[in-house]
Amino acid sequence: MRINMQIELKHESEWAEAQKIEIGVDLVAAAKQQLKFLAAVDRKRFLYEGPALQRAIYRYNAFWLPLLAKHSESQLVEGPLVVPLDCEWIWHCHRLNPIRYKSDCEDLYGRILDNSNVVSSTQGTCSRQTEEIWTKLYPGEHYDLNLAAALEEDISERMLGLKKCTSYDLVSAVFLPGNAMIIRHLQINIFTWSTYICTRSVLVSKPHMSHDLFVKEALARYKGFLHLIRRNREKSIRRFCVPTYDVDLMWHSHQLHPVSYCEDLIRVHGQVLEHDDMDSDRSKGQKLDVGFSGTTNQWEETFGRRYWKAGAMYRGDSPSPVTLVPFSSKSKKSKDLFSSDEYQNIVQVPDVKFVEVLLEIVGVRGLPESHKGRLSVEFSKSQPDLFFNAKQTLSILSESGEKMVASFNCEPKGELLFELVSPSTSPIKRTPRVLGFASLSLQDYLVPVSKLSDEKWLELVPSSGYASSESMCLRVGFSFTVPNPALFVLHMVRFRPFTKNSCLFPLTGWTQHAKSWTRVMTDAGTEVITLQMRNSKKEKDNFTPRKEVIGITASGETCTMAEFVENGWSLLDSRWSLRFQKPSCENSHLCMLIGDRVVNIFPGRKLDYEPKHHEMQKKERDFVTAVEFSADSPYGEAVALINLKSGVVKVREEPLLLTMVVLAFVLSNIMENEGFEGLPTTEDNVEADNLIKKESRFPVVGKENTTALPVESQVELNGNAVKVNKEVPANSPSTASGCGSGCGSGCGSGCGSGNMVKSGGFGGGHGSGRGNMVKSSGCGGGCGSGCGGGCGGGCSGGCGSMVKSTSCGGCGGGCGNMVKSSGCGGCGSGCGGGAMVAGSRQHT
Incomplete structure (x- = not known):
């Protein structure tokens, strides 16, 4: 115990030392401004390549840098200088190579050209004074980029005639993985997609990226990152340190203030820190993979906290654009356009929020002396959740020696429940033995949002017969994103007319829907x-x-x-x-x-x-x-x-x-x-694809969805558990209980193929072909023929599935599904591919 306390005190001391690093600029404000600027650039994708990019580079060298140099010597305008968007884009990319930018400025102008008293055109500051001085100095050149002229004129000869021009390949700088990473990942979902060419960004940044708390925590982690590099230099350790994307956001924001960056880095490290964005190969054993693994291990050993962060991890390739031609209208969209419309209130669905969660079981202590066997932890939610409704198992890092990180989405309420379990030693009863229980309240962190990541010991309440000389505790590391609105999800349910041969009669009030009505639920x-x-x-x-x-x-x-x-x-x-x-x-x-x-x-x-x-x-x-x-x-x-x-x-x-x-x-x-x-x-x-479970809600965290991916390069935020360097079983069955015989061919003693998930009190029946029965209670005996599961006191023919039903019997012919019905004798979706499905909310 004393050793553990000493280690924890050392971790806290290292973290406190890291936070003493002084940054000469407000990086929280700078990061938010960078997000805003990148969103503006992404609406002008012609700046990514071709003649417009070449023209922007020429204007940057020929006009902007000389104007900035004059302004730094003697203020040319009363207010701040406002940089044109195209010039700011090239300036942005140039500064992200801080050593080269410093040397270029000193060679061409004798000093570093800083951005003090300069503002972005995206900050809403009036540019009239800057335009006036620009026109006076450069009468033949528009202040804003003339796209038509850029497309018509070959600028190469004019570039060769420039007396002061950087030899740095700015075209390649635009396409550097790091620049692309900032553009795409900040634009789409705080680095949600891949780190390649910046021309593929299609969305604006997500709310959690610019949230004050997220950015402030990113700043603290950036200081921790600089501290690791300082320790490596002190110990003469050569390590390629790789940042997570929230850290890289702050790093880029710092570099955009070149004088402050140089002064701060010299003070911390004795020299300006190079920023290497040339590598984008994340495959196993390559520079990024090895560097990230080493950085992760050093971070966790130094600070005693997890390096991964929800909302800041790599998530795969970027989506393809639907068009390369921008929409030309100048009209702004208004999400409140129909707020006063008579149609606005016809469809009302409750607002639901979700958070992304990363979770790791780091260690365990205080185990009873009688304990034998390998331990694991099962976790679940304390209350029903639209996105997280299954129990998942994680290994314990200190016990297994392998890192396993659970990644899932859930509503920002309730508690996460943990059970410390040990394999059964009985040859007859194979149910794992539960040693103790613990819980973690999400409200404590998210209602209101107060902290997005933490690592703590949770005291376990021991199960009977497992008393220990000291309290049993779990060390749990976890991280959240800021709660975000989930998607609105509705389902269209087709109803066909009842026939004389229907096995059930229509209930009162349903006759009005007897002619092919579709209900939206x-x-x-x-x-x-x-x-x-x-x-x-x-x-x-x-x-x-x-x-x-x-x-x-x-x-x-x-x-x-x-x-x-x-x-x-x-x-x-x-x-x-x-x-x-x-x-x-x-x-x-x-x-x-x-x-x-x-x-x-x-x-x-x-x-x-x-x-x-x-x-x-x-x-x-x-x-x-x-x-x-x-x-x-x-x-x-x-x-x-x-x-x-x-x-x-x-x-x-x-x-x-x-x-x-x-x-x-x-x-x-x-x-x-x-x-x-x-x-x-x-x-x-x-x-006859079974789309009910997949489409009615976000995929649950279950073994059937588990993916084995190295956490150093991939963390899947889609309800999956991620295990490092070891495959995770992906074919385990879903939970089923109290299931009778037959029905749907996947439940009890049926034939064909099907699935039975979380059923209670299910009566006898039979079915053949393909069908699924999910979350049913109180179903009577029924039959299903062809491809489907007929539940309740009724019959079904054709392709169909019954999901989440309570005391219902039904009938149907053709292809269809019946989902989440309560107390009704319904029609199993009728013919022609209809579906009766409940609605839900999904995240983006």
Whole structure:
């Protein structure tokens, strides 16, 4: 115990020493400004390559640096100098090689050209005075980049004629992995994607990146990083130290203030610290991999805290852009556009937030003397959670010698529960023995947000028969992101007319839905609106039938949601116009929503919905992505994802909920009845994929989702546990209890293939083919034929699944799923690929 306390005191002493490092600039403010600037640059992607980049480099050397040199000698304007955006982009990339920037400035101008009394054009400061002095000094050159002139003129000869010009390859500097990393990772999700070419960024930064607490903790970790390098120099240790992305954000922000950076680094290290961004190879055994492993070990040995950080880890390749041509409109999008609209309140779904969590069991102490065998820890949530609803097992680093980090998403409430378990020694009873319990309250850290990472000893409450001479404790390291809004997720549930041969009678109140109604439901099973496609009752020109979508709101009011007019659709009383086009190429959009906002519908999953880990592309035909174009997002922002096969609609913002639900309904109807180029018809979707569990909520943390990845280079924030240098079983079954015989062929004694997950009190029955039964309680005996699971006192034919049902029996024919029904004798989705599914919220 005393040894442990001494080690912990040493760790705290090292951390305190690191925090004494003085930084001559406000890096918290500088980091936030850098994020804002990079967002502006990403809206001008012509600055990434080609003639515009060449012109920007010329303007930087010929005009900006000389102007900055004059301004540093004697202030040219009363206020701060405002740097043009294109020049600031090149200046940004030049400064990220601090040693080269220092030598270039000294060679060309005799001193380092600093950014004191200079502001970015993105800071909202009036640039009139700067433009006036610019025009006076350079009458033939516009203050802002003239893109048309840049595209027409070959600037190479003018570059050769410059007397003062850096020989540093600024074109390559723009494409350095480090610069690209900052651009893409800050823009998409605090370094959420890969570290390669910066031209692939498509989204603005996530809220947690610029949150005060996240940035302040990043600053503390940056000082810790500088301290490690100082210790290495003191001990003459040669180590390539690799930062996590939050640390690298602060490092880049520091370099953007070149005088302060040089002075601070000389004071700490005796020399200016080089920033090596040339390497992007993360494969095993390469420089980045070895360097990151060494930095991780040194950090944890020096400070006694985890080096990984939620929201700051590598997460794979960046998504592909949907277009290389920016949207030209100058109109700003308004997320509150329809806040006062009569349609706004028709669909209401509760707001849900999520956090990303990284978790590691570092050590254990105070074990009973009678303990034998290898220990592990099982963890779960204390209350139902939309994103985290399974028990997971982690090894203990001090016991196993291997690092295993759990990565998952959950709601920012409740408690994490931990059970210290030991393998059973009984040859008959193989259930692990529980030695003790502990808990960790999420509210203590996240309500309100007070701390995003910690490492502490949790005292275990011993199980009976496992008393110890001292308290048993678990050392747990954990990290969170700031809570973020989850996606709105709704599900379309198809209902077909009842027939005389139906095995159940329709309940009172359901007769109004007897003609192919589709109900739109939330996760709780709440109906938010019911939709039907029908022929319009209005006068028809030339007796040509006209289609319309009728909706019945939760209050019982009937209204027209969409009408077919001329060669397209009018949605929500002409607020949106849906126009179709013949796809000109593989990546072109299928149709366009035109209103006060512009939304194109692309086939497949695009941008931040793009499938990761090389998922099978054949499933892409089931999806379309709604991509909004605006002055804020000229290259498109993914605002919704629609699964036309399962009826799942995922929407980023509430004002678009009803619009996307109506759009999904119209597209599903066209696909089923007519089909159009670029989207499959119903006959194309013959695969009976079980999409219920995958689409109704975020993937649970379970062994079936576990991925073995080295934490030094990959941490998957998708509900997976990540084990280092050792494979994790990926085929373990889901939890099942109280399951009777038969039903769905995966439950009890059935035949064929299927799955039974978390079932209680399930009666006898039988089924053949493929089917799934998930979270059912109180189901009577039933039968299922063909490809499905018929539950309750009823029958089912065709392809179907029953999920989360309580005391229900059902019937259905064809392909369909029934999910989360309560106390009803329903119809198992009817025919033609319909689905009855609950709604949920997902994170981005």
